[in-house]
Amino acid sequence: MSAAELDKAVQLLVRQIAHWQQPRWAAVATTGNVSRADMVHRLVQEMANLAADAEGEPRRVVPRLDNDLALPDQLRVVTADLLAADPGPEALTRAAAEVTATRGAL
Numbered sequence: 288m289s290a291a292e293l294d295k296a297v298q299l300l301v302r303q304i305a306h307w308q309q310p311r312w313a314a315v316a317t318t319g320n321v322s323r324a325d326m327v328h329r330l331v332q333e334m335a336n337l338a339a340d341a342e343g344e345p346r347r348v349v350p351r352l353d354n355d356l357a358l359p360d361q362l363r364v365v366t367a368d369l370l371a372a373d374p375g376p377e378a379l380t381r382a383a384a385e386v387t388a389t390r391g392a393l
Contacts, residue, residue, distance in 0.1 A: 288379040312355035324355040341372035
């Protein structure tokens with residue numbers, strides 16, 4: 288897995304969700320018993336955790352904003368942070384798997 292491949296996977300997910308309005312975010316995801324917004328926020332948190340690990344920094348909680356429409360932007364930012372940290376191949380593979388699984392569950 289390369290950084291470019293991860294970036295492409297995230298771009299595909301963002302294209303899928305960036306136009307959603309609040310009712311679509313509130314709908315239950317196809318797998319699990321959580322809203323689509325909760326599922327994407329979980330992905331944002333996981334990407335932030337991988338970035339912190341790659342930087343050798345402590346993990347921090349990504350705030351859950353009041354407006355779910357900000358989730359695609361949060362995902363872009365934490366992905367950029369992860370890629371800037373120059374993660375190893377394992378982290379890139381894990382991140383891509385998380386993105387792919389989330390995309391499939393939405």
